[in-house]
Amino acid sequence: MCGLAGIVGKRDVAPDIYDALTVLQHRGQDAAGIMTSYQGRFTQRKSEGLVRDVFRQHHMQRLRGAVGIGHVRYPTAGSSGPALAQPFYVNSPYGIALAHNGNLTNSAKLTHEMFQSDLRHLNTDSDSEVLLNVFAHELQVQRQLFPSAEDIFAAVAGVHRRCVGGYAAIALIVNYGIVGFRDPWGIRPLVLGQRETSEGTEYMLASESVALDVLGFELIDDVAPGEAVYISEKGELFRRQCAAKPKLLPCIFEHVYFARPDSMMDGISVYKTRMRQGEALAKKVMALRPDHEIDVVIPIPDTSRIAAQAMAHELGIKFREGFMKNRYIGRTFIMPGQNERKKSVRQKLNPVPLEFEGKTVMLVDDSIVRGTTCRQIIQMARDAGAKKVYFASACPPVRYPNVYGIDMPSAEELIANNRTEEEVCEAIGADWLVFQNLDDLVKCSMEGNPQVDGFDCSVFNKDYVTGDVDDAYLLSVHNARNDAAQEERRAAEAAGRSVIGIHNDDQS
Amino acid sequence: MCGLAGIVGKRDVAPDIYDALTVLQHRGQDAAGIMTSYQGRFTQRKSEGLVRDVFRQHHMQRLRGAVGIGHVRYPTAGSSGPALAQPFYVNSPYGIALAHNGNLTNSAKLTHEMFQSDLRHLNTDSDSEVLLNVFAHELQVQRQLFPSAEDIFAAVAGVHRRCVGGYAAIALIVNYGIVGFRDPWGIRPLVLGQRETSEGTEYMLASESVALDVLGFELIDDVAPGEAVYISEKGELFRRQCAAKPKLLPCIFEHVYFARPDSMMDGISVYKTRMRQGEALAKKVMALRPDHEIDVVIPIPDTSRIAAQAMAHELGIKFREGFMKNRYIGRTFIMPGQNERKKSVRQKLNPVPLEFEGKTVMLVDDSIVRGTTCRQIIQMARDAGAKKVYFASACPPVRYPNVYGIDMPSAEELIANNRTEEEVCEAIGADWLVFQNLDDLVKCSMEGNPQVDGFDCSVFNKDYVTGDVDDAYLLSVHNARNDAAQEERRAAEAAGRSVIGIHNDDQS
């Protein structure tokens, strides 16, 4: 997952984009970048690291210009390494930079086409470089010295015709402005906002509305599936539906885990959705075990806190912070003559024994993925004196890989893959395990905006909304994503594959 | 405030000290250091920054040795700058390194003595350098080629005779072991733990018990006020009361704000203390306004969460996470031709409107210091639609400076200084403001361990337990601490005052 922001403002926008990226940092802590356009030239700063570490005063002073875009990166197979910090850049036509969140499922085919028909070289495995070059090529074939909004929308329509997958993107065309667009299924989010200033209206595009809030921008709307929004350098706003048959089928995992609770997504309050998830869980608990004897509901901090509170409230049971989170996580070192010592979950979470001693506790987490952490937490609860340890997952069992930009383990690394709920319960060592029902989960989200056509729930039900994901594709994803494959990839990159693009313009 | 850890183990201890420092990172995020002793030599790594940024694999590989100490620093007047990362070191006698948490109130006098009688040069304004040199001198006058536990305890007794203030320290004497001691009033905390291994018992000293927990050490005891604990390089444990009239009067602000809730301090659970603070606040609210019409209790994350939960529970009112905390805070930049743009509190906290709209909200924070943030938060609550905004502080008004190692603003920068509670309420713009009563606060803490002789509550009542703090001293503190003074100091340091000690042994 990644985070995007773009602004056409009335004065230097880099500080605002910077602030937006810190607010979107939960969407990607791996790398960050900003590109702005000033007097017909790009300026940029990109590097691996947190936003607060990547940008210094002297970088900001060079990032002049009232038009700019920014990106925070979550590392996925094919996107890691310093060379691949975004935005990416091509100089032909016009000079275009692009920041991307999502994943194309037909990038292999596109890469081949790109060279055959367009003679464009791709120097990385990143589908973001593919997306940028498809957009650039589609714009180039318009053959306009001064591209109009029409030309730009025609190019986005070309992108939608050629690209399949989940993608939200913001492109910066030097001298012209910024363009935001979202895949025809609306899988990945993108919102549009405006801010009035004494010098006129400023527009902003971002992955989540919280970035607008913090900068004082007012949310106008979500960018619609397939829609393109073009804000010219002068500050004119143009919107156009560029896809043939758009549908709104957003990724439900944003609601479960990824998005900030204070964000509005496609008209849905993530906060309220999570509260409803907790309430639904409570009802399921009541239905299954009316005499559950739970003494206390304890969240696994931080994501599950809202759902757990609502669940406790609905059950009429005490809600307590039984685990303290260590916010400063360290590295793992190997000393001479010793093996690597695994960091235990204990170094991230410490139980408050008072809340466990002699009690039946209901632990609540947003989801169960690999199950490793989960198992250790349950053991910690027992060690802290819990009589019984129940566990609730605010979403159904995660059984299939995500192919639209969320970096999950490959199928066989998922604990619920090929396991019944009872087998998962046993595997994690809980006395009882409750999963959210999928239709309840969908209802919790849908209640926020009945206009939504549905949700991509493929990690739960293998129903990939783009319709092109078959077992052959999943096998290729598996090959790229499993732990061994990633290790090998890293070695290959270290050996020379890591590459150019448009990188940092200095090193200090 | 600072954090300390020291271990005499059976194999390389640096990775464990590293983990301990990450767990103690909340006590100081400014600088970190580890020194170990190996084959009769010190090795070290110190630098400004978070623990995770200061230590890399190649540092760890050099930090050999089964005996070591570590430090995380909170910046205070006279302690900042890269030169002053701890532990500090002197080579005479024996080779001693020391890590210190606290503040000496007679360091000016000691500095003078140090040169007059001992010819020892102090190259910094740091009272930690003073403490190390007093200890070194007292050990030197024992004139032993091979110092025994007796000699070491005699030296600590000398320290207690000469030094006044709040101090906890761990010293590492090369070839001999580590020594921990705590001031005769027990102002600053220090705990002792042990861990059994196949190679024998390992001992650990740390500022808070949570560091023991995470490493699997079992808490033996708090180091008593005035006590010294010596663990020889071979792993023998020696303890001795070295002060004439020790009393246990720990700093109550550790319970209010500083310590991790999952720590035990002087037999008191910080977690339970905070719950009792919330309950006491609830009772005060009920007593003052039985018909308060509060709809929801909302904590200012993260410290006040426990007290707020207990308060809500006691009041029988909903508890909700109404503010989302942005965990990734950015810098403030100045662009050409623009003034510095103040980061608003909005960039740290974002309200969830749902929890405010049309409601009477009770916001809870651990304390009110300058009041600036507080005022902005209340305004945010109103902007989010709150009908009425009440505010509760889990501790009484902070009116006086701390002189025992907590870096607070000077008196006139404290909003409650020279203001009544009503005036503070007006100044922060609340509809109602409730402070904890001081005797309630003390009771909440005392209930955890009735053996305690009392608490240092000087920031609330100006009663400094060491008895030597007069207005002249406070004036000198003020001169050193107010914002203007700190600015000047920084300039002076930049101009050449920042200095040597024992610094990093490399820069990569």
Place this chain on the structure above:
Amino acid sequence: MCGLAGIVGKRDVAPDIYDALTVLQHRGQDAAGIMTSYQGRFTQRKSEGLVRDVFRQHHMQRLRGAVGIGHVRYPTAGSSGPALAQPFYVNSPYGIALAHNGNLTNSAKLTHEMFQSDLRHLNTDSDSEVLLNVFAHELQVQRQLFPSAEDIFAAVAGVHRRCVGGYAAIALIVNYGIVGFRDPWGIRPLVLGQRETSEGTEYMLASESVALDVLGFELIDDVAPGEAVYISEKGELFRRQCAAKPKLLPCIFEHVYFARPDSMMDGISVYKTRMRQGEALAKKVMALRPDHEIDVVIPIPDTSRIAAQAMAHELGIKFREGFMKNRYIGRTFIMPGQNERKKSVRQKLNPVPLEFEGKTVMLVDDSIVRGTTCRQIIQMARDAGAKKVYFASACPPVRYPNVYGIDMPSAEELIANNRTEEEVCEAIGADWLVFQNLDDLVKCSMEGNPQVDGFDCSVFNKDYVTGDVDDAYLLSVHNARNDAAQEERRAAEAAGRSVIGIHNDDQS
């Protein structure tokens, strides 16, 4: 001035390119870069600094591939800043990287065309980016999926049609190989060499033959003016004259100052040329002052040593190293409350008094440009006790700017601009000043290879061989190059103009 190297080898070529760049370091100490092609991808490392500082082991390990190019940069107006380290890159068509030595005199016009007709964005003021994009465009219009040698030569012919100025370049086309070409006047140098290995023949292009020597490549030939040399990835060599009316008019300043003496350039030994310069000077001295009473000939180290030796030998006078050069030059610092203290020439050169006391000395330098250093050296000679100080310049008075890639001060900063030789003598404070005659200088060079059509001597005679340099152009050069303009430019760059291209792919 810059230095170039490119190799198509049989195994990883980066270490050889690295060695070549160290040997060419005298041509540019400002920045360095290497790009290689490996498995259809580029890898690169570029940064400001000396070659030995820019490349580390971990960079080299990533610079895989048997095909690569490298560049060392001399900073000129419009080329400085970390963003502009070469090689440069475009991804369309094919993926092309290019390293350039020289300067285009029509780059303003080309920049305009580039956007108008080709929609190519140029993000810098660098004429190297222009040259790359012209070449890329000319190659693109061939519209070949698999470009042949013919297509490549057609593209170079297009470059020669459009570009005017002095330029030598080496381009790397991913999957195809490297292409070297030289402007139709042969102003800037480029040589071709080969090395036999057990795996087959390897080819190398470089700015100077000394880079071939050191790597064990045998000099095949100079690249002819207007010629292109294409070495395919498989190692096939293709050569073709691509210019309409090529002439060989190389820059004579390479012989005077720039080139290494052990280089062969266009069939001419630089070493012998410098010896002949010394002999010619000796003859002029004898002709003008047969009874000169010179006691000793002393070179200004290091460039003039060869000419000075030959001069002394021809005059039958002692040759002595009267000045010791400090090889470790420091920075200039400003201390608080003080003005910048100018580094005197004394910190670079120290006289050996023995060689000056009471003597008539003839100091020899390669050229006199601003005259500042010269004046100080003469004063130092007097202070060291010289009776009379004569000065000889191995070339004629430098009166006009260079527009083909050598960064000289603007005309009015040249001491000989608008001054007679006598006035220069007076200005530098010499007792006698001898300049080489221009026809003697040309003869010294021509003697090495009578086939040469002539030399570009424009800095001496304002006769710019490309025929397009008029006063308007010189004025624009002046505006860009004088000290004040450069200062302003640096400020502008710092303020945001410094820009992307293809930069470093990491920062460690």
Place this chain on the structure above:
Amino acid sequence: MCGLAGIVGKRDVAPDIYDALTVLQHRGQDAAGIMTSYQGRFTQRKSEGLVRDVFRQHHMQRLRGAVGIGHVRYPTAGSSGPALAQPFYVNSPYGIALAHNGNLTNSAKLTHEMFQSDLRHLNTDSDSEVLLNVFAHELQVQRQLFPSAEDIFAAVAGVHRRCVGGYAAIALIVNYGIVGFRDPWGIRPLVLGQRETSEGTEYMLASESVALDVLGFELIDDVAPGEAVYISEKGELFRRQCAAKPKLLPCIFEHVYFARPDSMMDGISVYKTRMRQGEALAKKVMALRPDHEIDVVIPIPDTSRIAAQAMAHELGIKFREGFMKNRYIGRTFIMPGQNERKKSVRQKLNPVPLEFEGKTVMLVDDSIVRGTTCRQIIQMARDAGAKKVYFASACPPVRYPNVYGIDMPSAEELIANNRTEEEVCEAIGADWLVFQNLDDLVKCSMEGNPQVDGFDCSVFNKDYVTGDVDDAYLLSVHNARNDAAQEERRAAEAAGRSVIGIHNDDQS
């Protein structure tokens, strides 16, 4: 070998010390450091690297104070690693920093004493730390609150009683001034100079007079063997002979190779000495082979140039720069799947074939140590077409290790160890080899100052002037110095032995 500088001036001295260190950089390129004293405190900056890389503007701005010392380090066994950049520091008594050039031959014994009698911990293997602590202890036992010049001279007398070896040192005592002293044999050099300013007289101590020249200080005198020079913070100069039986027996290798030719050492011009060496060689050549048929004399740049010129002049033969030195030396890299590729001498020196073809050449170098380079150069001369290759060494065969601070290979790595001159000739592949006679070498030096008692010529004749060097000591040196031992030591250091001292006070 190392370089030292110290100044008591009238305003900030760090920039001058910096300039002095760049001039002394030939004495050590491994690390550099400056410490100054300002308002009773030390400030410092030390790091590995060249002077120009170690110090930046922000370091200088902190290096305030009119009193300071500096050091450049040549790496020797036991002195490498970033922890050991000098000056070193102890805080007791007074605060003393010290910079040292040389080597103590009894440091093992002193280290033992240091702990036994003084309880002083030494954290490194460096004899410089020993020297500092001996000086500190001897000053401490004077027990003066305000040490007078007498006390300081008494301390230096104590150093001379306890320490044996070659040592020149400059110490900075905070609040008091700087002290320079030189071993009682005068093995290592130290000079004293003064500069008049409008604010009064400034004094400077340095390893070589060239550092005085460049800063405009006038050479007063060499510091005599055993003498101490104390310059108080106020600028008073005190001098005292502190050794019982001083003799002047300076290291002759300074004249052969180490010192800059423009330095005066003990009244001797290094430049003139090298000229005399060339003349003496010429005479030996004439004596041995009156009909030598040498066509040209060619120096191995840069050290031998002066001797070679004088030799050529005396022989009446042409002197030519037949080898071009590459001034930019690169690293050696290992590529995946390849072995380390040895840098050949070819990358440092390139022959000018013209000067070799068909000629009998006499190559001249200052000395022959391992012989490896020598052999390659001779081969290069042959490859360049030389008919016969003769070789002359300006000093006799180097057969024994240096124990006074010059880092030479261990005995068996010296090509002349256990080889006759004829065998060396054969081993290096020369047609004829001429070594300087030892008595000629001594005469060349002695002629400059007949007052000298003699020279330390131990590397030629095993006659170590301190009289304490026996085979057991040489064996220990051998164990520490041979290549294998150094490798092992580096590994040990990497594994944890590298250590504290007083290191850099920041890392930016």
